[in-house]
Amino acid sequence: MRTMTIKRKERLVLVLLLCCLGMIQNVRSSSGSAVTSSAQKTAPKVMEPIPTESRRLALETAGAFENDGFRIRDVDWSGIISKGVPVFLQVTLFAGEDYWFVAASPTSGADLRVTVYDASGKPVKGELWHSAANAQGTRSAAGVAPTQSGKYFVGVEGTKKTDNPIAQPLDFSLVYCYK
Numbered sequence: 499m500r501t502m503t504i505k506r507k508e509r510l511v512l513v514l515l516l517c518c519l520g521m522i523q524n525v526r527s528s529s530g531s532a533v534t535s536s537a538q539k540t541a542p543k544v545m546e547p548i549p550t551e552s553r554r555l556a557l558e559t560a561g562a563f564e565n566d567g568f569r570i571r572d573v574d575w576s577g578i579i580s581k582g583v584p585v586f587l588q589v590t591l592f593a594g595e596d597y598w599f600v601a602a603s604p605t606s607g608a609d610l611r612v613t614v615y616d617a618s619g620k621p622v623k624g625e626l627w628h629s630a631a632n633a634q635g636t637r638s639a640a641g642v643a644p645t646q647s648g649k650y651f652v653g654v655e656g657t658k659k660t661d662n663p664i665a666q667p668l669d670f671s672l673v674y675c676y677k
Contacts, residue, residue, distance in 0.1 A: 552671040555602035568675035584655035604635040612640040615651040
């Protein structure tokens with residue numbers, strides 16, 4: 499039986515043809531450039547993130563730190579976490595500045611823990627704040643004042659089961675303030 503070899507150029511033509519037919523949505527060519535279908539190019543783009551309840555709770559909590567002269571960073575991070583499986587965000591912090599990292603989840607009975615780690619993975623000493631879990635969700639914050647500028651990691655972890663007997667992943671948002 500004779501084997502058929504397809505040259506690189508022929509393969510690219512085949513991929514482009516399949517993209518035009520809508521059979522492949524997003525493919526990378528051998529050169530690394532993205533090849534997308536025309537259907538993808540005409541799809542409407544969402545310009546702003548869709549507000550969530552967890553984001554609202556986090557921003558509401560961070561607003562309390564504004565009263566103490568902190569500024570809320572314009573960016574927030576959202577995601578889904580499971581109990582005992584932390585997610586990490588790498589941030590650059592500067593010595594002489596104070597920071598508060600606030601995480602919130604609308605899930606009643608949930609419990610969040612926010613921890614800041616230095617570049618070597620050791621927890622940074624600072625203040626911890628926790629709201630009582632209630633029907634409006636849970637909120638947790640960690641305040642740090644790094645002594646050295648550099649890369650740090652913020653960990654957010656679900657630590658307690660929710661009221662639901664089936665442990666559901668938690669929707670959360672994280673924002674931070676600085677001064």
